[in-house]
Amino acid sequence: MxxxxxxxxxxxxxxxxxxxxxxxxxxxxxxxxxxxxxxxxxxxxxxxxxxxxxITYCSRCQNLTENDPCFICQDTQRDTSVVCVVEDALDVVAIERTGAYRGLYHVLHGAINPVAGIGPEDLRIDALVRRQSQEHFQEVLIATNPNMEGEATAMYIARLLRPLGVRVTRLARGLPMGGDVEYTDELTLSRALEGRREM
Ligand SMILES: [Zn+2]
Known part of the structure; x- marks a missing residue:
């Protein structure tokens, strides 16, 4: 009843x-x-x-978008020498809000998580490697979350990209471990962007 x-x-x-x-x-x-x-x-x-x-995926950066390519990929004012790799579309929103980053993005749509059965093939990593060989970025800034899955994903991507001769960097420490890029306040996130380190 x-x-x-x-x-x-x-x-x-x-x-x-x-x-x-x-x-x-x-x-x-x-x-x-x-x-x-x-x-x-x-x-x-x-x-x-x-x-x-x-809503569809941007064929270039894989972000969620109404138009393909998305407005960020279409923006001619962006710095096309650097690409920031994030787990989710909401991370793009958080980083854009800081105003401290003017490069391009690549959205993975998740992180490597063996426990949940999510492997590299389930993420948009192939597309990133393809982009590197087509767009020849000078820097790939990996901004996955500072937790186990995010770190494992960052390492995996760095290993794939380094042989292509690109500088691979990671957001600076200072993001709370176990935290989320999406929920990090703007000041902390700006500092993490400025203080990024070589991987
Ligand atoms: Zn795009």
Missing amino acids: HVVAEPIQRLIDAFNRLPGIGPKSASRLAFYLLRAPAEQVQELAQAIAELQGA
């Missing part, structure tokens, strides 16, 4: 599966939407429905 009507329960369950939303928040959101203006609910439903169809 359901305590709440089935359509409400279905929405609560859907919210509950989202990251960072527990059962309480899920119920609150569902009941909020039940009483919200119809246009607001319509707008939210449409945004969700159209999200995946409207």
